[in-house]
Amino acid sequence: MPRSGKIGGALSGAAFSLMLTCSAAFAGETHQVFIEKFEFAPANLTIKRGDMVEFVNKDIAPHTATEESDYLWDTGELAKNQSARIEFSEIGTSNYFCAFHPHMKAEITVTPN
């Protein structure tokens, strides 16, 4: 069972909050980002506002997907085969990395519906 979170506010540096989502209210699409061989795949993902991204760790090593500018969103530690979902509710580009292996970087771009 993946963890779920939702980001609110602008994707430009304002204070963000991570909130539990109500799955019944979710109307967007769910995309997957696989963490494998110390890379996020796809490294560049474009989604629509309100979509969900599920991060799935396939490596033995634990990883995170963590917003880079100010830790605005974070999956938390993901062990092998664990996953976490984040809902993106605001337009913009979000750069993220693995907090344990900072050379691992990727980005998600959120476009209008």
Place this chain on the structure above:
Amino acid sequence: MKLIKIAAAAAVVAASFTAPAFAEEKMNDLEIAHTAYTAGGLDIRYAHLALALSENDSVREFANVMIRDHSAVNQEAGALIQKLNVTPQDNGLSQALVKGAAEKRAEFVKLSGKAFDCAYAQNELGYHQIVNQTVEGKFIPWATVEPLKALLEDALVTFKAHEKHAENMVNGLHCGS
């Protein structure tokens, strides 16, 4: 004869990391499993020492990564061993690694500050370089049990990331200056 050759190679590795060979003669699956698990455990011990002795952020960050990642790899190895219902086999290389690491730790505890940080960082770089060469060039080709081979291949990805991380740590510490 076999044990002497392996121990001699490992002793040279532990001392300088310049030896081209880590395991000279073919090992069986149970010996490979034992040595791989042992090597991971030793790196975790080095990391705990680093957390106890270093105040450098990059060294402490690296040490935490080593504890987290090697614990995960060894946990995976433990699960595989349990699943296959086998007992890893102690061997000359594992014993030489344990002895070499004990000697290294004894050297490290006499150091502090930048001297410790550089010694730890350079040891980690050398350790991962030689372990990676051995896992890639010997253990994976030698392994005959498919799940063990797959685990070693997965672990190698992690260990290579550690080698790169260690290289960056060494460069960042400016140990030559």
